[in-house]
Amino acid sequence: MTDKRCSMREAxxxxxxxxxxxxxxxxxxxxxxxxxxxxxxxxxxxxxxxRMTPDLIYDQMVAAxxxxxxxxxxxxxxGVGSLNAIRRAVEHGVPAPLELEEYSHYxxxxxxxAGATRLPFFPLRSYLGSDMPRANPLIRMVEDPYGGAPIAxxxxxxxxxxxxxxxxxxVSGNTQLWGLIGxxxxxxxxxxxxxxxxxxxxxxxxxxxxxxxxxxxxLIVDAVVHEPYGAHPSxxxxxxxxxxxxxxxxxxxxxxxxxxxxxxxxxxxGVPDRAAYLEKLGxxxxxxxxxxxxxxxxxxxxxxx
Amino acid sequence: xxxxxxxxxxxxxxxxxxxTRTVFVGVGLPNIACNLARxxxxxxxxxxxxxxxxxxRPARLPLSIGDPTLxxxxxxxxxxxxxxxxxxxxxxxxxxxxxxxxxxxxxxxxTTVIGDYTRPKVRLPGSGGACEIAANARxxxxxxxxxxxxxxxxxxxxxxxxxxxxxASRQRLGLPGGGPALVITDLALFDFDxxxxxxxxxxxxxxxxxxxxxxxxxxxxxxxxxxxxxPAPTADELRIVREELDPEGTYRGREPV
Numbered sequence: 001m002t003d004k005r006c007s008m009r010e011a012x013x014x015x016x017x018x019x020x021x022x023x024x025x026x027x028x029x030x031x032x033x034x035x036x037x038x039x040x041x042x043x044x045x046x047x048x049x050x051r052m053t054p055d056l057i058y059d060q061m062v063a064a065x066x067x068x069x070x071x072x073x074x075x076x077x078x079g080v081g082s083l084n085a086i087r088r089a090v091e092h093g094v095p096a097p098l099e100l101e102e103y104s105h106y107x108x109x110x111x112x113x114a115g116a117t118r119l120p121f122f123p124l125r126s127y128l129g130s131d132m133p134r135a136n137p138l139i140r141m142v143e144d145p146y147g148g149a150p151i152a153x154x155x156x157x158x159x160x161x162x163x164x165x166x167x168x169x170x171v172s173g174n175t176q177l178w179g180l181i182g183x184x185x186x187x188x189x190x191x192x193x194x195x196x197x198x199x200x201x202x203x204x205x206x207x208x209x210x211x212x213x214x215x216x217x218x219l220i221v222d223a224v225v226h227e228p229y230g231a232h233p234s235x236x237x238x239x240x241x242x243x244x245x246x247x248x249x250x251x252x253x254x255x256x257x258x259x260x261x262x263x264x265x266x267x268x269x270g271v272p273d274r275a276a277y278l279e280k281l282g283x284x285x286x287x288x289x290x291x292x293x294x295x296x297x298x299x300x301x302x303x304x305x
Numbered sequence: 306x307x308x309x310x311x312x313x314x315x316x317x318x319x320x321x322x323x324x325t326r327t328v329f330v331g332v333g334l335p336n337i338a339c340n341l342a343r344x345x346x347x348x349x350x351x352x353x354x355x356x357x358x359x360x361x362r363p364a365r366l367p368l369s370i371g372d373p374t375l376x377x378x379x380x381x382x383x384x385x386x387x388x389x390x391x392x393x394x395x396x397x398x399x400x401x402x403x404x405x406x407x408x409x410x411x412x413x414x415x416t417t418v419i420g421d422y423t424r425p426k427v428r429l430p431g432s433g434g435a436c437e438i439a440a441n442a443r444x445x446x447x448x449x450x451x452x453x454x455x456x457x458x459x460x461x462x463x464x465x466x467x468x469x470x471x472x473a474s475r476q477r478l479g480l481p482g483g484g485p486a487l488v489i490t491d492l493a494l495f496d497f498d499x500x501x502x503x504x505x506x507x508x509x510x511x512x513x514x515x516x517x518x519x520x521x522x523x524x525x526x527x528x529x530x531x532x533x534x535x536p537a538p539t540a541d542e543l544r545i546v547r548e549e550l551d552p553e554g555t556y557r558g559r560e561p562v
Contacts, residue, residue, distance in 0.1 A: 028370065104434060106385075126437035129413075129463065130464060149478075182357065237376055242369065
């Protein structure tokens with residue numbers, strides 16, 4: 001079994017290059033901020049950033065100037081307000097213009113599925129009566145070959161690199177994820193390269209004891225990064241809570257580009273890696289985010305010799 | 306007993322969910338309304354969240370639509386491919402709650418831009434799941450504040466289809482769901498129960514006049530044959546909202562009407 005473990009610095013240096021399309025997915029949960037920060041630190045440029053919900057991670061990356069384009073479906077700070085850095089880029093070209101390619105959620109999911117299954121398009125019951133196809137000509141209507149009404153289709157999406165944050169994997173990248181699994185499986189299978197980032201590295205036997213929970217097989221994984229709290233201020237179900245205080249504070253902090261620059265200096269450029277970020281955050285803050293346990297019941301797969 | 310405009314909106318939305326089996330929930334007021342409905346008029350109500358949760362039993366008020374409290378204790382947690390494909394497009398959503406920056410007389414919604422799409426004055430969040438939710442849910446309820454700049458003659462951008470140009474235009478285009486059924490605002494309630502499928506005033510909230518409502522709407526508002534008054538929230542409804550669902554007052558507001 002190949003040991004694919006490496007540091008975040010090595011993984012980003014090896015697989016993420018200027019001009020690439022990068023998907024750091026995770027629907028509110030398991031968003032790998034550690035990877036986003038490392039991409040900022042390595043000063044990548046002209047990336048196409050792909051995510052259903054750009055969230056604070058792409059707000060930070062756009063403010064840092066790593067992106068020239070974004071493919072997305074919901075541009076908000078969930079439950080709080082706007083993504084102010086991305087809005088500044090779109091409305092005022094600050095710090096640089098940002099091209100948008102926009103879908104609905106199911107359209108993005110469909111693009112990942114078509115990409116993952118190598119199909120030319122994905123049909124969905126959406127976009128009829130909406131202006132979205134006019135804003136994005138890649139959303140098209142086709143005749144139903146079986147005689148039904150016209151139906152919307154979206155093209156496949158195959159990111160150059162996908163970063164998937166999860167609770168645990170073995171050293172070869174067999175990855176288990178629970179809680180909100182979002183579209184992590186679909187984007188992993190759609191991407192050309194996959195970096196898996198986990199809270200824990202576990203023995204292969206732990207994976208094999210619960211195979212239904214394996215979302216991503218090591219077969220398609222290029223790098224495994226062990227990065228505890230790598231999703232903060234997002235969360236990993238059962239490991240730590242979403243840092244809602246940070247999401248609320250970002251609404252205020254992100255009102256001015258200069259304040260984000262100062263924040264990036266302190267929390268991204270000013271720390272060499274995730275471990276240093278966590279040290280700066282402090283053990284007390286992390287302890288506050290620790291949930292009480294709520295373990296799943298045990299299922300019996302049976303032994304069949 | 307005094308109450309805020311938000312509390313009345315929450316209570317009105319919850320009452321409208323009476324007898325409903327499945328509801329597609331958003332964060333904020335819709336979330337509180339659905340949880341209130343489950344404790345009062347719709348005990349069998351299953352809460353569906355676009356993050357991939359069916360049958361959520363949130364133990365705390367979720368700030369985001371993907372809060373971990375929605376996962377723990379839920380009936381099922383699924384991928385978004387399954388949530389949108391099997392649950393929503395599969396026709397299992399009875400009512401979906403939506404909102405928007407702009408709405409027109411046929412219940413079409415804009416959550417994308419104010420101004421021109423390519424050079425927006427204000428860049429709004431976009432669709433999220435709203436476009437396919439509006440297409441597929443059996444009925445949609447809108448929860449919005451009644452403001453003239455929101456209730457407009459022509460949307461700057463149609464994100465989510467309502468009754469389109471009215472009448473049977475929605476069915477003609479092949480949209481599977483029934484479309485807008487109810488608009489819940491801080492001043493009044495509206496439905497679309499007429500052949501033109503046009504928004505019509507069905508109830509004003511206590512102390513609100515029809516003229517006040519009309520003043521906040523850009524078009525000539527149609528009135529239902531009997532415009533009633535929304536019953537004020539009961540003490541029990543207010544207790545659940547204040548003590549159980551939003552104890553910190555994040556969404557229910559402070560200013561009594």
